[in-house]
Amino acid sequence: MKCRGMTLLEVLIAITLGLVLLGSVTSFAWSQLSSRKQVLEAADARRSVTLVIDRLEQDLISAVAGTSDGEPGIQGDASSITVFSRGVAPSWTDDPATMVGDLHRLVVRFTPSTGQVAMNRSPLGEDDRPAMLPGTLSDFRLRYFDGQAWQDSWNSLDWGGLPVAVEVACWYGRPAEEDDEPAFDASVTAREDALPLAAEDSVPDRIRVILVPDAQPDATGVEEPL
Numbered sequence: 503m504k505c506r507g508m509t510l511l512e513v514l515i516a517i518t519l520g521l522v523l524l525g526s527v528t529s530f531a532w533s534q535l536s537s538r539k540q541v542l543e544a545a546d547a548r549r550s551v552t553l554v555i556d557r558l559e560q561d562l563i564s565a566v567a568g569t570s571d572g573e574p575g576i577q578g579d580a581s582s583i584t585v586f587s588r589g590v591a592p593s594w595t596d597d598p599a600t601m602v603g604d605l606h607r608l609v610v611r612f613t614p615s616t617g618q619v620a621m622n623r624s625p626l627g628e629d630d631r632p633a634m635l636p637g638t639l640s641d642f643r644l645r646y647f648d649g650q651a652w653q654d655s656w657n658s659l660d661w662g663g664l665p666v667a668v669e670v671a672c673w674y675g676r677p678a679e680e681d682d683e684p685a686f687d688a689s690v691t692a693r694e695d696a697l698p699l700a701a702e703d704s705v706p707d708r709i710r711v712i713l714v715p716d717a718q719p720d721a722t723g724v725e726e727p728l
Contacts, residue, residue, distance in 0.1 A: 547637030561587040561608045579655040582611040612642035640673040664717045671706035
């Protein structure tokens with residue numbers, strides 16, 4: 503009995519089917535790697551935003567209105583903020599002067615062109631160049647509440663005191679269109695599920711309003727900056 507060999511046409515068909523199968527597997531693997539990269543980048547962005555918000559919240563609790571060198575305790579605009587705060591002494595001593603923690607500087611800066619957030623916290627006098635945090639954002643915005651309205655910038659020396667609250671808003675992806683903006687209620691505590699939306703034309707993916715404990719008690723008495 504003769505064994506029949508494969509014809510040229512059958513070989514070409516087999517090769518074609520193999521290439522199609524290989525291409526499908528490669529495409530699927532590439533898609534999975536791309537999706538994994540996007541998921542990891544999104545997770546990095548969320549962790550970075552959480553780190554920035556937590557650090558800001560901790561330092562704003564002990565923020566000073568100004569330093570002995572004449573620098574504002576809180577100075578910032580829509581994309582960056584610098585906060586000077588007093589730390590807590592690590593241990594009890596008999597000398598009250600030594601119980602005051604060192605003065606620290608916190609710098610947070612967003613670069614719109616790259617979508618990256620940079621942050622640095624260091625004792626006064628040391629290097630304060632922010633280091634880039636992992637992940638990228640579509641947008642990031644800071645605002646400052648003077649007791650009556652939101653301001654796009656703040657200088658605690660020019661304003662004569664600390665802001666009543668600082669709002670941090672960020673967008674992970676393409677913002678959705680939104681026109682309405684609920685009014686801010688200063689009596690509401692800083693909870694993400696009960697905060698005002700951004701004043702821009704889109705709803706942020708995450709927003710936090712951080713109250714500043716040492717702001718002026720009578721918020722409506724804050725004067726316009728010089």
